[in-house]
Amino acid sequence: MAAHVFLRTLRRLFHGRTRALLSTDGRPPGNVSQGSVNICLLNRDGKPLWMxxxxxETLLNVVMNANGPVEGYGACEGTLSCTTCHVYLPSEAFERMCQPTEDELDMLDLAVGLAETSRLGCQVVLEPWMDGMKVKVPKHTADLRGLAEDGKMEG
Structure with a gap:
């Protein structure tokens, strides 16, 4: 079974089954059960949000289950049709993860501020080794779907 098919299967199995815990005081959430992963999301304003x-579960689902603390994040709800869940991963995490699919790479080509460690949060599936990982949200994002709908984009 191809890695991306396996990851999609995992996402379907775990989608919506948990509620993310959120801490805005710079510390990981307390009382995290076994099988959970703490992630620090560095928001656009630089403030750490521990979830x-x-x-x-995907990083996108964690953010959305925490009541969407990042404005505009995940506009397409994980359908891989926008770049609003674009994040920068730490180098070591980026290298350890499976390779992005062609569909993800195509969307990343449209992302504002693309970097070597860019990934889409809807494609980042939490693993135990990610506990404590810090993920940065780019300062700027663009949802090209809205431009196409408004007739501002040719194509």
């Missing part, structure tokens, strides 16, 4: 999600 907890379950292993197998």
């Amino acid at each position: 907890s999600g379950r292993v197998g």
Whole structure:
């Protein structure tokens, strides 16, 4: 089974089954159960947001289950049709993860501020080794779907 098919299967299995815990005081959420992963999301304003999600859940779902603390994040709800969940991963995490699919790479080509460690949060599936990982949200994002709908984009 191809890695991306396996990851999609995992996402379907775990989608919506957990509620992310959120801490805005710079500390990981307390009382995290086994099978959970703490992630620090550095928001556009630089403030750390600690969240907890379950292993197998996507970073996008963790953020959305925390009541969407990042404005405009995940506009397409994980359908891989926008770049609003674009994040920068630490180098070591980027290298350890599976390679992005062609579909993800195509969307990343449209992302504002693309970097070597860019990924889409809807494609980042939490694993136990990610506990404590710091993920940065780019300062700027663009949802090209809205431009196309408004007739501002040719194509």
